[in-house]
Amino acid sequence: MSKINVAIIGLGFGAEFIPIYQRHPNANMYAICQRNKESLDKVGDAFGIEKRYTDYDELLKDPDVHAVHINTPIPDHATQSIKALKAGKHVACTVPMATTVEECKQIVALVKETGLTYMMMETVVYAREFLFMKDMYDKGELGKLQFLKASHQQEMDGWPNYWPGLPPMYYATHCVGPVLGLTRAEAEYVSCFGSGTIREELHKHYNSPYAVESTHIKFKDSDISAYIYRSLFDVARQYRESFEVYGSKKSVEWPLIEGEPLVVHTAKKPEPEIPEKVECPDFAHLLPKEIQRFTTGGVYDTDEHQHLSFTQGAGHGGSHPHLVHEFISALVDKREPFPNARQSANITCVGILAHESAKKGGEIVRLPEFTLTSGKG
16 A cells, blocks of 8 residues: 655644654655755754655645645635645645634535545644543443533643734634534534623724633534633633533543643532542554554654644644544545544634634624535535
8 A cells, every 4th residue: 555645834833743754654744845955954954854845836836745734823724625635635734724714614615525635733623632432332331411611721822923912713613623622513603702802902802802702602503512711811811721521420521720630520429439539541543553652742852842832732732643643644544634624613713703703792603514514514
């Protein structure tokens, strides 16, 4: 079986994935792309990659590139994904899928038209904590699922220039992803409220004042709803990606503080015995042996070279090799990855439309049909 030739676009966070592709049994780490030639050559030399591009359009003309993995700034995701699909390349793209509903629609339509594969590389749905909860759900240990809750809080002062003043829900995939991903549900409609006010100099960038945005999500064809909240500026909170699952038999809560154990609550026990702290296991055993070690370590293994995904996000819960394996396996097996284009659009549009709801005082906003399995487009 021939290997999938992968090109990585963007080499900050993107460099984390290079050694994983290099060691995956079905992938060939073929090319890298970065506008800054000095940075490009530094990474290329470090990892022994010969094919190097400073121009994305030139890379897309290379017939030997089978798939691109996009790790560029958020405003470029949709444009670069659309270009790649039009050039006949499969696409893995870091979150979010796009910044507008129309861009999401274009990507979904192109995937349908071309038969190519698109996967949004949402880290939380492959983090060990999520995989632990998903395993419990799949085994029936949670009982009847009753409610889901998630949050993503971080302080974005000092991040690149498109971040200042960003409405919290514009980048909500880390909390939308797990609540929908547990049961592979679809969001039908949302209602969101803004709360608090960020400092005035941040308002002008997106004409948005909210310090926190909180959203209720109604699931399609289900009695379940979920609650998510998000903050980016002027809220005192250690970085947190959280997910809480409440069932009739057991419930599981992601720790409030990074590094602490999960809490599993079991029904029908004496009250003091209901909660139990549980150390979350790793799920490297689900991966090919060659890439298992990347669930607990990355490229940036020294203090001087730590990427912010590790210093703020604890290495995304060991998700990076799982993401690579899902994408490559989907291509090899000719199946849909999770999340596929339509699912990625549903997850991304929840955040975009939640902010619209907040601006209208919590008005219900429905997800567009193209994001639903029964929808058109």
